[in-house]
Amino acid sequence: MDVAVAPNATPLQGSKECDVVIIGAAIAGISTAYELALGGSRVIVVDRGKIAGGITARTTAHLAPLCDDLTSAMISFRGEEMSRLFYESQAAAVDRIEEIQKRESIDCDFRRLDGYLFQALNTDSKIIEDELEAVRKIGAPVDRLVGIPLAHCGQQHALRYTRQGTFHPLRYLKGLVAAIEAKSGSFHSDTVVEGFEERDDGKVIITAGSRTITARAAVVATNAPIVDRFALHTKMAPYRTYAMAFSIPKGAILDALYWDTLDPYHYVRLQPGDGRTDFLIVGGGDHKSGEADDAEVRFQALEAWTRNLIPAAQNVTHRWSGQVLDTIDYAGFIGRNPGSNKIYVHTGDSGQGMTHGVVGAMINSALILGRETKWADVYEPSRKTPAAIGNFLRENVTAVKNFAEYLAPGELADVSDLKAGHGAIIRQGTSKIAAYRDPSGALYARSAACTHVGCHLHWNSFETCWDCPCHGSHFAIDGTPLNAPAIGPLAEEHQAGTTP
Ligand SMILES: Cc1cc2nc3c(=O)[nH]c(=O)nc-3n(C[C@H](O)[C@H](O)[C@H](O)COP(=O)(O)OP(=O)(O)OC[C@H]3O[C@@H](n4cnc5c(N)ncnc54)[C@H](O)[C@@H]3O)c2cc1C
Ligand code: FES
Incomplete structure (x- = not known):
């Protein structure tokens, strides 16, 4: 998060024209802009906040091409051929990152390494057997092992995948931004895109207040799409995940990617540090967004798990959380937005957003430039996956349960009961208020109805924000949207002593 990815970016002014406008500047949007600029398009990239300040700034950046929800599960939804193409496209994304960082001379700690999927302690090894069979079916390279180089794991069954990768994502994107700017592409930060219009002359106009950009095509890479209210959102669900970094002596564990077989799984990698230590x-600790507010307990569990398997881990240097959007059949939605002609979308990249971001760039740029792409069907946004109906129903129960919460009493009877540093939902007549009192005692009172399609917000005390359990919006205490799909701020609720 410390890296200024596009220090020259300024807010959009007036009206502009270009070949392709990209909304959302992070791994998906910037990678797409790069492919298009390389293909000769004039691109403009806009972001609501700073460039690459969204979920990409919170990633742990494993570049791992096999389905992180397990290839065996993906085959059961999509069959062997689609699962094979999924793997092939994700592996091609790692190759593409390797190629680009070399070509553009980007210093981003990119390296190839092995990945270990290992049997979690005190669990059955059958999951490893099933996964081995599935991975062999799609032709991905895999070795079967007993024992991996972590404590207590000498007898654990495991699969080793070769040619995985990792890198420092924001340093990589900084290099990409410089390359795009050198090809006359431009970046606008602090520019909230609010509307899209497809005109009869084949142009798309995007609006941000009174400012506009007219283009031949638009790519919506806002993590959760802002161009669609239902079609894609009902086929995916937001999950919050937690991460922490420890300092660790260089060489204490093998530089590799590690994941266990639990659901949710633990994921581990190293990031080179200065001097004699690296970051582990x-x-x-994932849970559905908004369904828990116990980050402290999750961090304690994560720390205990780490110290048991990696006793060389030293002090904790960082703790953070973020969100991933899981689709019901585990592949993202990339391609022409359902119902649009010139608007393309990129979303639903689950715990594999780094590789998905780059696959999406390859697919959407090929579609826009009229080039061949063999992976479009894997990620087609309007696809139906009948075999994943169970996941579809399970994920959509959240919205039904959520609207019922409007009938429940508030968490506190009155705003006067709210302590400094706390947030809570308070009933006021027929509506609900999302109230927060800052450490100085100032009160922020906003509507508890998400501005996307109205779901009931939940307080997130660790991130000090409001999370929407339905489709993944987050709002700051003053109601400003922090994460799409919401575009507009939460409505103000007037209370004695509120801060506007
Ligand atoms: C803790 C954690 C660990 C992860 N680990 C991995 C991993 O190891 N490997 C992996 O592959 N993936 C991982 N992921 C997933 C991956 O980080 C994400 O899927 C990916 O970063 C999403 O990138 P994006 O470009 O789609 O979205 P973002 O990075 O969120 O970018 C979207 C951008 O759109 C902008 N935007 C939104 N609305 C508007 C608007 N109205 N107008 C203008 N701009 C707008 C936002 O400001 C934002 O900058 C992890 C995620 C988390 C949280
Ligand atoms: S994100 Fe869709 S209703 Fe909140």
Whole structure:
């Protein structure tokens, strides 16, 4: 998060024209802009906040091409051929990152390494057997092992995948931004895109207040799509995941990617540090967004798990959380937005957003430039996956349960009961208020109805924000949207002593 990816970016002014406008500047949007600029298009990239300040700034950046929800599960939804193409496209994304960082001389700690999927302690090894069979079916290279180089794991069954990768994502994107700017592409930060219009002359106009950009095509890479209210959102669900970094002596563990077989799984990698220590980055503890507010407990569990398997881990240097959007059949939605002609979308990249971002760039740029792409069907946004109906129903129960919450009492009877540093939902007549009192005692009172399609917000005390359990919007305490699909701020609710 410390890396300024596009230090020259300024807010959009007036009206502009270009070949392709990209909304959302992070791994998906910037990679797409790069492919298009390389193909000769004039691109403009806009972002609501700073460039690459969204979920990409929170990633742990494993570049791992096999389905992170397990290839065996993907085959059961999509069959062997689609699962094979999924793997092939994701592996091609790692190759593409390797090629680009070399070509553009980007210093981003990119390296190839092995990945270990290992049997979690005190669990059955059958999952490893099933996964081995599935991975062999799609032709991905895999070795079967007993024992991996972590403590207590000498007898654990495992699969080793070769030619995985990792890198520092924001340093990589900084290099990409410089390459795009050198090809006359431009970046606008602090520019909230609010509307899209497809005109009869084949042009697309995007609006941000009174400012506009007219283009031949638009790519919506806002993590959760802002161009669609239902079609894609009902086929995916937001999950919050937690990560922490420890310092660790260089060489204490083998530089590799590690994941266990639990659901949610733990994920581990190293990031080179200065001097004699590296950073050990460990993640896990996922839950559906808004359905828990117990980050402290999750970090304690993550830390205990780490210290058990990696006793060389030293002090904790960082802790953070973020969100992933899981689709019901585990592949993202990339391609022409359902119902649009010139608007393309990129979303649903699950725990594999780094590789998905680059696959999406390859597919959407090929579609826009009229080039061949053999992976479009894998990610076709309007696809139906009848075999994943169970996941579809399970994920959509959230919205039904959520609207019922409007009938429940508030968490506190009155705003006067709200302590400094706390947030809570308070009933006021027939509506609900999302109230937060800052450490100085100032009160922020906003509507508890998400501005996307109205779901009931939940307080997130670790990130000090409001999370929407339905489709993944997050809002700051003053109601400003932090994560799409919401575009507009939460409505103000007037209370004695509120801060506007
Ligand atoms: C803790 C954690 C660990 C992860 N680990 C991995 C991993 O190891 N490997 C992996 O492959 N993936 C991982 N992921 C997933 C991956 O990080 C994400 O899927 C990926 O970063 C999403 O990138 P994006 O470009 O789609 O979205 P973002 O990075 O969120 O970018 C979207 C951008 O759109 C902008 N935007 C939104 N609305 C508007 C609007 N109205 N107008 C203008 N701009 C707008 C936002 O400001 C934002 O900058 C992890 C995620 C988390 C949280
Ligand atoms: S994100 Fe869709 S209703 Fe909140």
